[in-house]
Amino acid sequence: QVQLVESGGGLVQPGESLRLSCVASGNNFRNYHVDWFRQTPGNQRELVARLTKGNSVSYGDFVNGRFIISRDNTKSTVYLQMNSLKPEDTATYYCHAWQGARDYWGRGTQVTVSS
Numbered sequence: 146q147v148q149l150v151e152s153g154g155g156l157v158q159p160g161e162s163l164r165l166s167c168v169a170s171g172n173n174f175r176n177y178h179v180d181w182f183r184q185t186p187g188n189q190r191e192l193v194a195r196l197t198k199g200n201s202v203s204y205g206d207f208v209n210g211r212f213i214i215s216r217d218n219t220k221s222t223v224y225l226q227m228n229s230l231k232p233e234d235t236a237t238y239y240c241h242a243w244q245g246a247r248d249y250w251g252r253g254t255q256v257t258v259s260s
Contacts, residue, residue: 147171147249149240154254157230161258165225167240167251174221177244181214181225183236183256190239194225198244207233230258 153165165181181193194214195203202214213226223240235258240251 147174147177147242147247149242149249149251151238151240151251151254154238154256156257156259158260159231159258161230162226162228163230163256165227165238165240165254165256167223167225169221169223169242169249171221174242175218177242177247179214179216179223180241180243181223182239182241183234184239184253185236193238196223227256230256232258232260234258 148170149167151165151167153163155163157163176198178197180195182190183193184190191205193205194212196214196216204212211227211229216223235256237253237255239253242249
C-alpha cells in the first residue's frame with residue numbers, strides 16, 4: 146500500500162512559480178512510475194507530467210516547457226516545478242503512482258493563478 150500526500154499549492158499571480166511536492170509512504174517508491182494530473186470542476190483529470198521509473202519524461206501539450214517533473218527516490222518524493230503560471234493552470238493537482246496493477250492517488254493540492 147502506498148499513500149501519497151501533495152503539498153505546495155497556493156494562490157499566485159500570473160507569471161509566478163510554484164513547486165509542488167508529493168511524498169509517498171511505503172516501500173519501493175523507486176519502482177513506481179509517477180504522474181501529476183490536474184482537474185477543474187466539471188472536467189476530467191488531464192495528465193500534466195509523467196516520470197517513469199526508468200526516468201523517461203513526458204508532458205501535456207499545454208506545458209510548453211514551463212513545468213519540470215523530478216523525483217528524489219531517497220526521499221520518496223516527486224516534484225513538479227511550475228514556472229510562468231497562467232490563469233488557465235488553475236486546478237487541483239494530483240499525484241499518481243502506479244506499477245502494474247497497483248495504482249495510487251493523492252488527495253490533491255489546489256493551485257490558483259489570479260491577479
